[in-house]
Amino acid sequence: MPVYKAPTRDTRFVLNEVVGLDSYSHLPGFEGATRDMTDAVIEEAGRFTSEVLAPLNQVGDREGCTRHADGAVTTPTGFKAAYDQFREAGWGTLTAPAEFGGQGLPHAIGFAFEEYMGEANQAFAMYPGLAAGAISAILAKGSPEQQAKYLPKMVSGEWLGTMNLTEPQCGTDLGLIRTRAEPNADGSHAITGTKIFISAGDHDLTENIIHLVLAKTPGAPDSTKGISLFIVPKVLVNDDGSLGARNAVSVGSIEHKMGIHGNATCVMNYDGATGWLVGEENKGLAAMFIMMNAARLGVGIQGLAQAEVAYQNAVIYAGERRQGRSLTGAKDPQAKADPLFVHPDVRRMLMDAKTFIEGMRALCLWGGLQVDLAHKAATEEERQEADDLIGLLTPVIKGYGTDMGYKTATDMQQVWGGHGYIVENGMDQFVRDARIAMIYEGANGVQAMDLAGRKLAQNGGRAIQRFFKLVDDECASVGDDPTLKLVAERLAKVNGELKASTMWFMQNVMATPDNLGAGAYAYMTLAGIASLGLMWLKVGKVAAKAQGGEDALFYQAKLTCAKHWALRFAPQAGALRREIEAGAETIMALPPEAFAA
CATH class of the missing domain: 1.20.120 (Four Helix Bundle (Hemerythrin (Met), subunit A))
Structure with a gap:
């Protein structure tokens, strides 16, 4: 069975000594990020993910999610209890704004926790991860009424959220979407269409799920300029915040996937479901990009996460497995063979992994600082610089981070040799789970074009x-x-x-x-x-x-x-x-x- 221990020592080093998080205490949102507070949060995050989430990783991979005859979806054994602990401990509130019940801590701390969740159990991590992106979009584009109605319970973790973009005939080219939004007399819209590949589309972790859905209104331009964004709750929410009737949204099926089996990747059917416009009509893509950019950084962190957990298991194996002799003579003459660590080619893979992982961790946590400085730095010039840097590097963190994350996972499987191909040892799951990160939230070729074709020429x-x-x-x-x-x-x-x-x-x-x-x-x-x-x-x-x-x-x-x-x-x-x-x-x-x- 694979092992996992959160890399808290290295995280504390980056946050305290490289990023210098406590040196920004004069800025709003950083007041509580003292070194003692940061260290305490990181250590407790490491304990929670190592002890609660990691033991469920192979369980989720083996069992997957189940769609029942009545359309309800259940998560693997233990996921619901683990999520209850996650919510009760307030982990989902770390970086959320205080006015909606969050702790308002810097994103660098939130990024560290995201990394640990991905290392311990990527499929589980995706449930609250998608909700965080939905919260960002509603914060940026939702009306005050929408924010008051949905955000407190999303921030608390009582409700989760999703993003619904992809349809059977379109992925990256969202101008091809066919989901329709017909106006209702009361100002809402009736949403009709099918969305596919919807992570966390349905589950039993929360009593409600707030779907953010891209659709086109009547007469809208037949291109990306005609896309609008809608809030479509799984269960309608009454004006007093209580839950009402079930909305006309259902799960058609759960996708059978190469990895992340513990996450319910759903085909979602909207049959005249009631939804509410977020922001301006025909400006939905800009609103969704707020969520997508947050998600792309999160996916880059997933690349780092799968590399780290695969590396930890490869290091242990390289120290225990004996095979052949060192090129410079036996290092353990009393044994019949030396440990794998004596072989330069094994060391090559491990050193490449360590160098990527620790450098990437620094890049992600430094990037988290730029996310906050883009809004909270003392001067407009500093805010603009931080915004420019994180905008430029988001496709790099997502694209390069997941390419190297997958390569590292396969290299660590290679360290295990034939035993890395055996399911019980768990190395195959790290490889399979890492593979999707290169594809979703914009395939890495799309990230490359975003960088070279759009970001270079901006401003x-x-x-x-x-x-x-x-x-x-x-x-x-x-x-x-x-x-x-x-x-x-x-x-x-x-x-x-x-x-x-x-x-x-x-x-x-x-x-x-x-x-x-x-x-x-x-x-x-x-x-x-x-x-x-x-x-x-x-x-x-x-x-x-x-x-x-x-x-x-x-x-x-x-x-x-x-x-x-x-x-x-x-x-x-x-x-x-x-x-x-x-x-x-x-x-x-x-x-x-x-x-x-």
Whole structure:
């Protein structure tokens, strides 16, 4: 049976020593984020996820969810009791606004808890995770009446929420949706249509589910400009907040999936269900993007999470499993073979994993800080800079984070060899659960196009120029430590490759638009390597000053990982730039029929 222990020591290091969360105590929302408070929340979050959620991970994978004859859906054994503990402990309130019953803590702390939930039980984590995104959308676009009616019980966890975008004939191209919203005399709308792939579409965890549904009103433009967003409760809510009649929304079926079996991924049928417009008519996509951007950051964290839990189990196995002898001579002559740890190729996979995981954790938690600073920083300039950076890096965190999360999970399965292919050992579940993160909330190719095709050009390239400067400034401020000088030198080169690739797009896309699509994925990966390097330089600076004492091994490992990034990750940048500059010639050369020849 796989094991899990929340990486609280590393999280506290990033939040306290790298991000410096307590240094922002003068800003609204950060007052309660003292070091003692942060440490206490992180440790208790680690305990809850390790002891309550992790033991249910394989249970959820084996049992899945069940749709009964009456259409009701039940979650796997133990999920309801675990959710009750989650709600009673107030975990869903961490970052929610205080005026609706939340704790209003910084998003970096919320991101840490999201990571732990994903590591312990990703399928479970998706139930409250979707609700958090729905809360964000209603906060941003809902009327005061809608906020008062739905948010208190969503924040408390008494009700959960979903997002309903995809239909059988359309996924990314939402302009093709067919779900209709016909106006009713009382100002509500009758919602009719079918949505598919709806995570947490129905379940037995809460008595109500607040669905956010994209639909088109009569006469709306037949494109993304004609999409509106509606609140459609599973159970109608009376004016006094009590529950009324069951709405005309039902589960057609539960999808049979490769992974995340413990989450009810549903086909949802809306048969004239009563819904209420959120925000302006025909402006629903903008409202939904608020939810989607929050979800994309959450999915990036899922990539990190599956990498971490797979890594933990691979490390244990590499220490216990004996196979062959070290290339430099037997390390344990009394035994018939040495542990896997003696083999450089096993170490290669483990070091790549450790370097990605710890760098990605720093990037996600630093990104959580930018989410808050975008709204709460002291000056407009600081708020704009934070907003630019997190907007630019959201597709990188989602795309690169989940690509590498999946790769890491498969590498950790490889460490286990044949035993990693055996279901009882649990490594296969980490791989299967990690795979969906590359697909949902916008497949990673879509993330790449969002970055290269939209984010680069926004506001005259302001965001990418801010990123270039941030990296340049970090590289220019290293001291005499030889490891840091190496990391800074290699990071400056990676940043140079990213700058050159950006310029190549500017010069070669107008005449040949396919060049953008052909190079976007490599560009996203290059930006991911640069972002990881930026974090390792930040981390390395802290570690270099903190060496010594009882934590000497912890800080020395940080410097070694920073060097590993410089020697093993950074060299990929040049190849990625050459891939970008190859353009679209061979990619677009063959007619479709040639692929079937």
